[in-house]
Amino acid sequence: xxxxxxxxxxxxxxxxxxxxxxxIIVAVTLAIGAAxxxxxxxxxxxxxxxxxxxxxxxxxxxxxxxxxTRIAILAGSSVQGAPDYDPDDAQVxxxxxxxxxxxxxxFHTATSGTGPEDAEMSVAFDTGLVNGGESSAEITxxxxxxTTIPYFCQVHPYMTSQLTIVxxxxxxxxxxxxxxxxxxxxxxxxxQGAPDYDPDPLTVSxxxxxxxxxxxxxFHTATSGxxxxxxxxxxxxxxxxxxxxxxxxxTADLEPGEYDYFCLVHPYMVGKLQIE
Amino acid sequence: MWEIxxxxxxxxxxxxxxxxxxxxxxxxxxxxxxxxxxxxxxGAQIISDPNTFHRIFTTHGTNMLFLWLLPxxxxxxxxxxxxxxxxxDMAWPKLNAVAFWMIPVGMALVWLGMADFTWYATxxxxxxxxxxxxxxxxxxxxxxxxxSSILGSINFIVTILKMKHPDLPLMKTxxxxxxxxxxxxxxxxxLPTFTAxxxxxxxxxxxxxxxxxxxxxxxxxxxQHLFWFTFxxxxxxxxxxxxxxxxxLIPKFSRKPLFSYQSGVTAFVLLSIVAFASWAHHMYxxxxxxxxxxxxxxxxxxxxxASAMHVFNWIATMWGGRIRFxxxxxxVVGGLVLFFYAGAGGVVNSMMPLDFLTHDSYWVVGHFxxxxxxxxxxxxxxxxxYMFPMITGRxxxxxxxxxxxxxxxxxxSMIFLTQHVLGLYGQxxxxxxxxxVEPLIVMNQISSVGAWITGAGxxxxxxxxxxxxxxxxxxxMRDPFQLGEQYYDYTRKEPHH
Numbered sequence: 001x002x003x004x005x006x007x008x009x010x011x012x013x014x015x016x017x018x019x020x021x022x023x024i025i026v027a028v029t030l031a032i033g034a035a036x037x038x039x040x041x042x043x044x045x046x047x048x049x050x051x052x053x054x055x056x057x058x059x060x061x062x063x064x065x066x067x068x069t070r071i072a073i074l075a076g077s078s079v080q081g082a083p084d085y086d087p088d089d090a091q092v093x094x095x096x097x098x099x100x101x102x103x104x105x106x107f108h109t110a111t112s113g114t115g116p117e118d119a120e121m122s123v124a125f126d127t128g129l130v131n132g133g134e135s136s137a138e139i140t141x142x143x144x145x146x147t148t149i150p151y152f153c154q155v156h157p158y159m160t161s162q163l164t165i166v167x168x169x170x171x172x173x174x175x176x177x178x179x180x181x182x183x184x185x186x187x188x189x190x191x192q193g194a195p196d197y198d199p200d201p202l203t204v205s206x207x208x209x210x211x212x213x214x215x216x217x218x219f220h221t222a223t224s225g226x227x228x229x230x231x232x233x234x235x236x237x238x239x240x241x242x243x244x245x246x247x248x249x250x251t252a253d254l255e256p257g258e259y260d261y262f263c264l265v266h267p268y269m270v271g272k273l274q275i276e
Numbered sequence: 277m278w279e280i281x282x283x284x285x286x287x288x289x290x291x292x293x294x295x296x297x298x299x300x301x302x303x304x305x306x307x308x309x310x311x312x313x314x315x316x317x318x319g320a321q322i323i324s325d326p327n328t329f330h331r332i333f334t335t336h337g338t339n340m341l342f343l344w345l346l347p348x349x350x351x352x353x354x355x356x357x358x359x360x361x362x363x364x365d366m367a368w369p370k371l372n373a374v375a376f377w378m379i380p381v382g383m384a385l386v387w388l389g390m391a392d393f394t395w396y397a398t399x400x401x402x403x404x405x406x407x408x409x410x411x412x413x414x415x416x417x418x419x420x421x422x423x424s425s426i427l428g429s430i431n432f433i434v435t436i437l438k439m440k441h442p443d444l445p446l447m448k449t450x451x452x453x454x455x456x457x458x459x460x461x462x463x464x465x466x467l468p469t470f471t472a473x474x475x476x477x478x479x480x481x482x483x484x485x486x487x488x489x490x491x492x493x494x495x496x497x498x499x500q501h502l503f504w505f506t507f508x509x510x511x512x513x514x515x516x517x518x519x520x521x522x523x524x525l526i527p528k529f530s531r532k533p534l535f536s537y538q539s540g541v542t543a544f545v546l547l548s549i550v551a552f553a554s555w556a557h558h559m560y561x562x563x564x565x566x567x568x569x570x571x572x573x574x575x576x577x578x579x580x581x582a583s584a585m586h587v588f589n590w591i592a593t594m595w596g597g598r599i600r601f602x603x604x605x606x607x608v609v610g611g612l613v614l615f616f617y618a619g620a621g622g623v624v625n626s627m628m629p630l631d632f633l634t635h636d637s638y639w640v641v642g643h644f645x646x647x648x649x650x651x652x653x654x655x656x657x658x659x660x661x662y663m664f665p666m667i668t669g670r671x672x673x674x675x676x677x678x679x680x681x682x683x684x685x686x687x688x689s690m691i692f693l694t695q696h697v698l699g700l701y702g703q704x705x706x707x708x709x710x711x712x713v714e715p716l717i718v719m720n721q722i723s724s725v726g727a728w729i730t731g732a733g734x735x736x737x738x739x740x741x742x743x744x745x746x747x748x749x750x751x752x753m754r755d756p757f758q759l760g761e762q763y764y765d766y767t768r769k770e771p772h773h
Contacts, residue, residue, distance in 0.1 A: 011753045011766060013669035016746035021277045023742065026299055036388050044389045045331065047408040051483035190493065217491055 068138060069093070071110070071163070073102045073130070078156050085110070085161035093168040094145050097138035098125075105132040109154045110139075116157050124149050141165065180204075183222065183249075183271075185214045185241075190266050197222070197261075197271035206256050206275050210249040214241040220263050222249070227267040235259055251275050284369035286358045287769040289376050291667060293351030294660070296379060298738070300343035301653075303387075305734055307336040312691070312727035315720050318712040329708040330392040331410070337395035338386050338414070341514065342421045345648065347379055348656050349517035350428050353456045355663065357432060359764055360450045362441035367434040371427055378424035385417030394706060396503060399488035399496045403480045415478050422471050429460030436460075451540045455520025458548045459513050465552070466513065470506035473499055497562050504555035512551040512579075514648060516544060518655035519586050522608050525658055526590050528761050529605035530597030535589050543585035550578040560631045569628045576626035583619060587612065602757055603677030607658030610685045614650025614692075618643060621696055639699025642692040649688050657684070657737065664741065665751035666764050672744040676736060683733030690726025694719050 069092045077084040085100075092098055100110045107129045113121035124143065127136035143149065143165050153159035181204045189196035204210060214220050219240050225232035235254060238247035256275045263269035280288045311333055314323045323329050354372065358365055366372045389410035393402040402411060436457045440446065446453075477499065479485040486492025488499040527534045534540070553575030560569055590612060599605065621643040624630050634640060664672050698719045703710050710716050752758075753766040 011669045011750065012769070013750055014667075014745045018277065019742065019746035022295070025277065025281075026295070030299070030303070033384065033387060037390065040388070041390070044410045044413065045327075045392070045407045049404055049406060049408060049411070049481050051481055051489065052404055054483045218493060 067096055069096045069098045071098060071100050071161075073100055073104055073108045073110070073153075073159075075103045075105070077104045077108060077153075077159055078106050080156075080158045084153070084156075084159040088161050090161075090163040091166045092141065092163050094165050095168060097140055098163070099138055100127055100130060100136040102130040102132055102134055102136070107131060107155050108159070110136065110151050110161075111154050112149050112151045114150045115152055115160070116154070125151070129155075180209045180211060183210050183212045183273075185212070185216055185220045185222070185263075185269075187215050187217070189216045189220065189263075189269055190218050192266070192268045196263070196266075196269040201258075201272035201274050203274040203276060204251060206254065207252050210251065210273075212238050212241065212247045212249060214243060214245050214247075217243045219243070219265050220269070221265060222247075222261050222271070223264050224259055224261045224273075226260055226270070227262055227264075232262075233264075236261070240265070249273075284365075284373040286354045286365045286369065286372065289366075289369075289372050290351045290354030292376055293347045293354055293379075294667070296376075296383070297344050297348030297351055297656075298660075300339050300347070300383065302734065302738060304336050304339035304344060305731060307332050307339070309727055309731045311336065312724040314708070315710070316724040317720075318710050318717065320709070323708070326708040327392055330394070330706070331390040333706060334392055334394050334414075335387060335390045338418070339383075340648065341395065341510075342418065343379070343383050343386070345514045345652060345656075346421075346425060347376075348660075349456075349459070349514070350376075352521065352656075352659055352663065353432060353452075353517065355666070355769075356450075356452060356764065357435055357456055358439075359768055360453050361436055361439060362444055363435060363439040366431050367439050368431055372431050375424045375427035375431065378420050378427075382417040382420035382424065385413040385420070389413030389417070396500075397477060398503075399477065399480065399494075399499050400490055402477060403489050404491075408481075411481065412478070415474055415481075419471070419474055422467055422474075425463050426467055429463040432456050432460040433464075447537075447541070450520075451523035451534070451537065451544075452517075452520040454541050454544050455516045455523070458544045459516045462509050462513050462516075462548050462551065466506045466509040469502050473502035473506075476502075497559070500559050500562065501556065504558045505552075508555035508558065509548075509551040511644075511647070512547055514652050516547065518611070518652040519544075521655045521659040522586075522590060522612070525604050525608045525655075525662055526593050528759050529602065529608075529757070530594045530599050531759060531761075532593060532597035535592035535595075539585050540589055543582045543589070546582040546585075547579060550575065550582060553578060554626075557626050557628075557631070560628050561635045573626060573628045577623070580619070580623065583615075587615070600757070600759065602661075603672070603674060603681055604658040604662035604757075606678060606681045607654045607661065607684075610681060611651045611654030611658070614646050614654065614685075614688065617693065618646035618650055621646065634699055636705055637699035638695045638703045638705055641705045642695030642699060645692045645695070646688075649692065654684070654688075660741075662757070663764075664744070665753060665756035666766055666769065668745045668748070669750060669753065669766070670744055670748035671751040671756060672748060673740050676740040680733045680737040680740060683729055683736065687726045687728075687730030687733055691723045691730065692726075694723045694726070698723070 069090060071090050072086040074083050074086050076082045090098075100108075102108050109127050109129055111122045111126045112124035115121075125139045125141050127139060130136045141149070145165050145167055148162055148164045150160065150162040152161070181202060183202050184198045186195050186198050188194045202210070212222050219242060221238050221240055223233045223237045224235035236249045236259075238249065241247050254275055259273040259275070261271055261273060280291065283289065310322065311329070314321045314329065323332070354366065389412075391397070391406060391410040391414035393406040393411065393414075397406075397411075397414065436449075436453055440449070476485065476487040480487055480489050480494065486494040488494045488496050490496060523534065523540055554572055556564065556568065556572040557576045594609075601609070621639070625634055625640065625643055661672060661677055664670070698716065699705075701715055701719070703716055703720075710720065753763065755761060755763055
């Protein structure tokens, strides 16, 4: 077919029969496809992504340090209607102290009572003015289990919330456990420069058993010393902790004093432990 | 019939590409009609739940881009490139057939699964929430289609550069050859990025990696960069063959030589380069810093002069010509008009401050549809009518051809120009329902009526072509449109003797 004399070639026309055969092939293929789509429509859309089936559930936020319930005053709280105290209805285990962390950039207070008109205002507790970015003192609340105390901000009376005193072991996500001190490796700690160990420094009494909790989604350790030390990990070492795992550090054998520690996986994560 | 299905000859493979493209155009169009009918009124109409709606528009988008635009352009390229470079076939006929036959496999995976994560498959939704196996089917379907594109473009590049007749300089070939060459090179440069991203998406879904999974420290925005690095140039990969077809048709139907060949080549090459400098204009709203946004804004605007060179070239070619507005020419000129609107809207989108108003609204839907349905599909349909005598040996019904053109032109204008305004009124894209206020209802209804008109036009077009292919008047194969021009060599289409 390389070199034809084109002028005399007959013109080949598509015939109706040939066209019909072509259409039948297309139509049958489409009909088979449509049958599969219609019958399998839900089946092909039924399985959740494999990654969600193999990954552990996101670990619940770790309980804050023993005996202290932390309530945040969110950034932007001073805008009327914006979210303000978080959690909004805090469950405070009986005997816990409460600290309000002001994450906003203006003054706020947490003052018991329903508002400025309340005759009982600030009787139960009052943080006084808390600067933006600072935390209140540890407030002791003297109330029975089951009591709900409304409180508000004296500077912005539309910021209102309440807290409830609960049994010590009901603390849950917002309460503190009455057990030993806790060291939390924060979510996102693996990013260089991000907050990592919390609290830092952690102060404990000699003999306390520290619970270390990895709230991040990658492996971490808390290993005594510094990355360059020959005796790193001699004093204490949690070993590799998976995401969400916990480990313990027993301080019974440690001399009182200040200990540096770091993460073997991310050596830029460093913290201090003080034993009194 | 079997000799066509199992053939490796370029006209047979080209015909298969064209038929597959047209089938995809019709069934994807049917989904579009479902979408527009659903949106005729707020609330649920014919689709019971939002997830089904998401699956329908995901399949519609994926289908139209990868199973209508790309295969159709390859089909016309298969028909014409060997003729235009004076070679007996494509460089590797078997590879050509293999590249085609991968497409039905990809098509089956995309259509049977009907994933729901839009044609972007944006993580983290596509990793964590999208339901399988539809999502996996989509990922592998697109993978296969991408591989087919790569094989096809290698074949085109080799055919054009190595199999070209030695006495034919590249600068004397048709601009459609240039369009195909530039497109094929762009596919080779752009596609690997997304090919890698698809694998990463798949392993992320399996949970063995966490590239884009924020739960595992991954960055979903990185996916968007990889995606758009491929798919912004892809916009030009869709458009450049259409522009090449317009260069093929406009001089012939204006009965005048092309105004400037060199500027056409220059604009193709320019467009193919600046296409790679604008991908992040899809991502202004992801929190990029100001310098980056400004850089990509300038990169985007750099595409305007090159596009305008093409448009001026066409206008200057038509100027003073004895234009014959047969169906192919009408489609091309109609596409040119819609291209103006699309381009003007595009300048608004690319302006970073204005983009924040239009981002993810119906404005964007209107804008890109004017490109893909306006310019590209219109040029494709024009070319299809022009090639019709070459493919079938018969002539389509010219009067019905003109009716279909006007139905499509009016319908498409109604749908997509209205959608720009809908976007400015704040209707977000990809919504199953909308706020029942009068302006939104009225504009959605105009848009839906336009869709039905377009659907009627497309059905009439297919009816005309199917009927004429079997029973149409035998065409004058030397000059079927009476333009006093040399038509393509009709004997090429029948190798079986």
